[in-house]
Amino acid sequence: MTQWIPVLKGLATYIPGLYTVMARRKIARSGDAAYYYELWIKHLSLLWASGMRSMPKSMAEFGPGQSLGLGIAALLSGVGHYYALDVVLFESPDKSLAMLDAMIAMFHRRAGISRPHTPSFDQYLDANRFPSHILTDERLAESLAPERIALIRAALMQRADKHSTVSVQYIAPWHDNDALPNNSIDVIISHTVMEYVVDLDNIYKTCSGWLNVNGWMSHQIDFSSHDITHAWNGTWAYSNSAWKMVTGKRPYFLNRQPCSQHISVINQSGFDIRCAIQNKRTDGLSRHQLNRAWQSLSDDDIQCAGLFVQAQKRADATLNY
Numbered sequence: 553m554t555q556w557i558p559v560l561k562g563l564a565t566y567i568p569g570l571y572t573v574m575a576r577r578k579i580a581r582s583g584d585a586a587y588y589y590e591l592w593i594k595h596l597s598l599l600w601a602s603g604m605r606s607m608p609k610s611m612a613e614f615g616p617g618q619s620l621g622l623g624i625a626a627l628l629s630g631v632g633h634y635y636a637l638d639v640v641l642f643e644s645p646d647k648s649l650a651m652l653d654a655m656i657a658m659f660h661r662r663a664g665i666s667r668p669h670t671p672s673f674d675q676y677l678d679a680n681r682f683p684s685h686i687l688t689d690e691r692l693a694e695s696l697a698p699e700r701i702a703l704i705r706a707a708l709m710q711r712a713d714k715h716s717t718v719s720v721q722y723i724a725p726w727h728d729n730d731a732l733p734n735n736s737i738d739v740i741i742s743h744t745v746m747e748y749v750v751d752l753d754n755i756y757k758t759c760s761g762w763l764n765v766n767g768w769m770s771h772q773i774d775f776s777s778h779d780i781t782h783a784w785n786g787t788w789a790y791s792n793s794a795w796k797m798v799t800g801k802r803p804y805f806l807n808r809q810p811c812s813q814h815i816s817v818i819n820q821s822g823f824d825i826r827c828a829i830q831n832k833r834t835d836g837l838s839r840h841q842l843n844r845a846w847q848s849l850s851d852d853d854i855q856c857a858g859l860f861v862q863a864q865k866r867a868d869a870t871l872n873y
């Protein structure tokens with residue numbers, strides 16, 4: 553079942569200049585203010601449903617991609633300090649400021665989220681599909697006050713006073729577990745990033761290290777082939793050596809780790825899982841169509857196209873795993 557076009561595309565990444573053009577075209581297609589606003593509302597509402605009961609003071613995000621939009625939405629909701637960590641540098645200050653202005657308007661009118669989400673998600677929103685039980689009028693009056701917006705604007709332009717109650721730090725590329733101090737962050741978020749991270753053990757332990765005790769993490773993980781193959785789970789049709797060719801010289805690529813592996817590593821990294829919502833699909837490749845290396849996956853993994861997982865750092869989590 554190996555398809556060869558993905559292999560050829562992978563090999564093409566070795567041609568100087570070609571990959572940059574391919575990547576740029578992809579980047580130009582994604583993300584507007586509404587997209588990031590909705591991502592934030594989704595992570596926040598589910599964190600609240602999982603038990604988080606105060607607005608985090610500090611938040612880190614892995615893999616913001618081409619925009620700091622999710623972090624900007626968090627700052628406008630009352631988060632004070634935002635750290636964005638990516639392996640590739642994407643964002644420009646001009647785009648952030650445009651995103652900020654668009655989002656301020658959305659928060660002022662309490663814009664409801666419009667994208668189709670799982671029906672069960674509606675229970676966490678009001679009739680206008682806005683989380684008014686979390687983003688109350690009182691909370692938003694404070695977080696959207698003109699003097700606070702000025703602080704957010706200055707932080708996005710890297711002109712914030714170092715003692716400011718609002719700060720933004722964009723660290724790209726990041727590789728070092730010391731990028732942030734241990735026990736310093738209230739919440740860590742990622743959206744369709746963990747499926748790319750090569751060393752899951754390291755990333756979840758890093759999360760555990762950086763988070764304050766009882767701090768939260770919230771990750772949307774997409775196990776699909778991201779349209780690289782026809783079948784949504786077609787990445788498991790490749791042997792490890794063929795997959796190296798598909799990966800080519802890309803700076804990051806799908807790690808092909810299944811749902812159960814994420815759950816297991818999170819459990820071993822000092823977390824209690826509070827929410828694990830799976831997106832199941834039965835239309836993909838069946839077990840006998842997978843490469844031998846992946847045929848021992850459980851049925852649950854073979855059918856799991858996505859996982860929304862939220863976990864809380866245990867009080868007894870140690871930094872010495």
Ligand SMILES: C[S@@+](CC[C@H](N)C(=O)[O-])C[C@H]1O[C@@H](n2cnc3c(N)ncnc32)[C@H](O)[C@@H]1O
Pocket residue numbers: 582583614615616617618637638639640742743744745748749750804
């Ligand atoms: C599919 S994009 C998602 C971007 C954004 N979160 C969104 O939802 O639109 C994946 C992002 O993960 C980043 N990424 C990949 N590996 C990473 C790692 N180890 N640490 C941080 N970011 C990573 C990529 O550079 C890219 O920005």
